Amino acid sequence: MSAATPPRSVLVLGGRSDIGLAIAHRYAAGGASVVLAARDPADLARAATDIEIRHKVSATVVPFDAVDPDPDRFLDSLAALPDTVVCAVGLLGDQTRSEADPAAATAVMEANYLGPARVLGAVANRMAARGTGCIVGISSVAGDRGRASNYVYGSAKAGFTAFLSGLRNRLARTGVHVVTVKPGFVRTRMTEGMPLPGPITAAPAEVGEAVYRADLKRRNTIHVRPVWRLIMLVIGAIPEPIFKRLSL
Amino acid sequence: MVLDRSLPTTRLSGWSRYPVLDCAVLPVRRPEDAAMPAGHPVIARGNGRSYGDASLGVPTTLAMRPLDRFLAFDEATGVLSCEAGVLLSDIVDVFTPRGWFPAVTPGTRFVTVGGAIAADVHGKNHHGAGSFGAHVIDLDLALGDGRIVTCSRDAEADLFLATLGGMGLTGVILAARLRLQPIRTATIRQTTHRVADLDGALERLAGSTSTYSVAWIDCLASGASLGRSVVMDGEHAEPEELPAGIADPLARTRRRGKTVPFDFPALAISGPTVKAFNALYYRRHRNGTGLVDLDSYFYPLDALLEWHRIYGSKGFLQYQFVVPLAGARAALVRILGAIAEARSGSFLAVLKQFGPEGEGHLSFPMEGLTLALDFPASPDALALLDRLDDLVLDAGGRIYLAKDARMKPALLAAGYPRLPLFRAVRARHGLEDRFQSALSRRLGL
CATH class of the missing domain: 3.40.462.20 (Vanillyl-alcohol Oxidase; Chain A, domain 3)
Known part of the structure; x- marks a missing residue:
């Protein structure tokens, strides 16, 4: 695949997240105008101003509810359909709570699968009609194999990963590209306080760089630190009779 | 504000790695995070580039790096408004290509604006330009009781003068307006x-x-x-x-x-x-x-x-x-x-x-x-x-x-004759019990 021209505009869904913001900065550094979409956008105004000053591009903030059942209403409210749409929406939740409380589990499932898949599905239809565009979904290595410690989150990410690969397959003959991102450990607010091993933990800016490169080079599925491909290969290869007894 | 009990404790030190202390670290992501009373003394820490124990808060250290946004920049005058966790390296990276440079820079660019003000750092041009604080127009300071005041040479001047070089002991510096200097080459x-x-x-x-x-x-x-x-x-x-053939002197x-x-x-x-x-x-x-x-x-x-x-x-x-x-x-x-x-x-x-x-x-x-x-x-x-x-x-x-x-x-006391003035400002605003560092305790600041 040949490299695309740098995107002129990007919409970041979940623009408040550390990963979403880092991605927005990277696109802005490449000259793209930025729309940050998040619930309660008021406190994101500073982030948008910061992007404008640093990168001399326009940056705006729009209200966005990731679990809104009608994503077309949101997309209609945008001034234009951007070149690239990134979905960085996600909710780690608390696995123990998700086990005990169906409402908590539902919230995790909605935020990591239902909402992102629904809105990107609507984006895909519009981009397919236009014939150009790039869709980036931030999924997770947690979706590669369910583990006791986070399978509610992981199962939703597994669904999202499958959705993205199906979407990529469907759109392959159009000019629209789909990138699946499985970042591995990232030092963010979501993982604050967790003891993360340094060599396999990325900074949000690394995710931004990897996503931007993947967009330009039309790559399909990326891990931010390549070692994660190997780690997940090993985790995937463990036979189930053994895997089920492990605590990973 | 979160109780220290629930905060993870980290082994912290300054850049010289002496001393090393256990500190509970509270990240400040929004100005409001630093505005509310903690109920016990805190100290703000930028990028941890002071050498000794000035940035160590026992029990609680406020981590200011997340507060790292540029707020406004005037291309005509070079006046930059930014949050306190912005690094000088960010300023150098973003504004050197546009012909602006920090008016004063210490020997490392990996310090935050808040830290540079709190230590009133100096550079190789001190004999002509003075210290970092001389180029600060005003700053936003959280006093630890819910109040955030903007202080300058004209407003809340006593707080302003105590904050330049005040080692973070007059409140949490949240944001500042600085004058950059014009440059024509890098x-x-x-x-x-x-x-x-x-x-x-x-x-x-x-x-x-x-x-x-x-x-x-x-x-x-x-x-x-x-x-x-x-x-x-x-x-x-x-x-x-510059030698001929350089496309962009900046x-x-x-x-x-x-x-x-x-x-x-x-x-x-x-x-x-x-x-x-x-x-x-x-x-x-x-x-x-x-x-x-x-x-x-x-x-x-x-x-x-x-x-x-x-x-x-x-x-x-x-x-x-x-x-x-x-x-x-x-x-x-x-x-x-x-x-x-x-x-x-x-x-x-x-x-x-x-x-x-x-x-x-x-x-x-x-x-x-x-x-x-x-x-x-x-x-x-x-x-x-x-x-x-x-x-x-x-x-x-x-x-x-x-x-x-x-x-x-x-x-x-012998070296800093204006120490009584500094202490008076701390007392007047009730800051002594709200802001303490390992340094301030060691020296009885």
Whole structure:
């Protein structure tokens, strides 16, 4: 695949997240105008101003509810359909709570699968009609194999990963590209306080760089630190009779 | 504010890695996070580049780096408004290509704006430009009781003057407006003078008409060579001076920093190795003028990431003092003599002549000569520094709080005559119980 021209505009869904913001900065550094979409956008105004000053591009903030059942209403409210749409929406939740409380589990499932898949599905239809565009979904290595410690989150990410690969397959003959991102450990607010091993933990800016490169080079599925491909290969290869007894 | 019990405790230290303390760290992501009363003392920490214990809050340290957004920039005047966790390296990266540079920069660009104000840092242009605080127009300060005040030379001036150099003890600096200086190239014209002894160095520094001027001094030289130095003057180069064929005079030379990969063994920095290094360094420099890029002129050590590791895991001691101009020569002779005698020499000791004293009640610079030294942390080094304290005290000098981890408390009051003013501001605004650091407790600030 040949490299695309740098995107002129990007919409970041979940623009408040550390990963979403880092991605927005990277696109802005490449000259793209930025729309940050998040619930309660008021406190994101500073982030948008910061992007404008640093990168001399326009940056705006729009209200966005990731679990809104009608994503077309949101997309209609945008001034234009951007070149690239990134979905960085996600909710780690608390696995123990998700086990005990169906409402908590539902919230995790909605935020990591239902909402992102629904809105990107609507984006895909519009981009397919236009014939150009790039869709980036931030999924997770947690979706590669369910583990006791986070399978509610992981199962939703597994669904999202499958959705993205199906979407990529469907759109392959159009000019629209789909990138699946499985970042591995990232030092963010979501993982604050967790003891993360340094060599396999990325900074949000690394995710931004990897996503931007993947967009330009039309790559399909990326891990931010390549070692994660190997780690997940090993985790995937463990036979189930053994895997089920492990605590990973 | 979250109770400390629920916060993870981290082993924290300043850049010299001495001392190391257990601190609960609370990240400040929104200005409001720092505004509310904590119920116990806190201290703000930027990028942890002060050397000793100034950024260590026991029990609670506020981590300010997440507050790192630019708020406004005026391309016509170079006035930048930004949050306190913004690094000077961010400012250099973003604004150098547009022809603006920090009006004052210390020897590392990895400090936050909040930290630069709290330590009222100085640079190689202090004799002309003053310290960092001189270019701060106003700042937003959270007083720890829910109030956030904007203070300047005109509004809440007492808080403003106590905050410049106030080591974070007057509240949490949330944001500031700074004046940047215009530049036309990303290049410095550097003039190097090798001088054979202390008198030569002092004469050069005193007579310098350059914008930037600093001397590296060989602390292990003694006898006739006592004080032998390499004086480096610098000016921002004009585009006409650059070699032909440079497309953009404001473009910086990019180079990847090298990282010190592990802690060096303690023996790596000892008398003989430092002596050999210093002799080599002195001989390597030739008199003359040349063009160097901004980064190598201002931030030579930043190219060696994690350079503090060369001092080993026990860390090191930074020591910087200033002595008043009158009597400075005699004091320096005594101090350099004591260091040479102890043979626990310092790499790259830096000598500079300061301009007039700044506005901050606890600002370090005053008109005189300043010397910055570092030593591997050891009982011998601590004993030497106690001796140097006495010599600095006798000379009417003061010690830089941002580098200190061990000074004799008697030096504080003697060296900082405006300390009562500072304390009065703290008392008037009820700040004593809300803002404390390991440094403030150790010295009874």
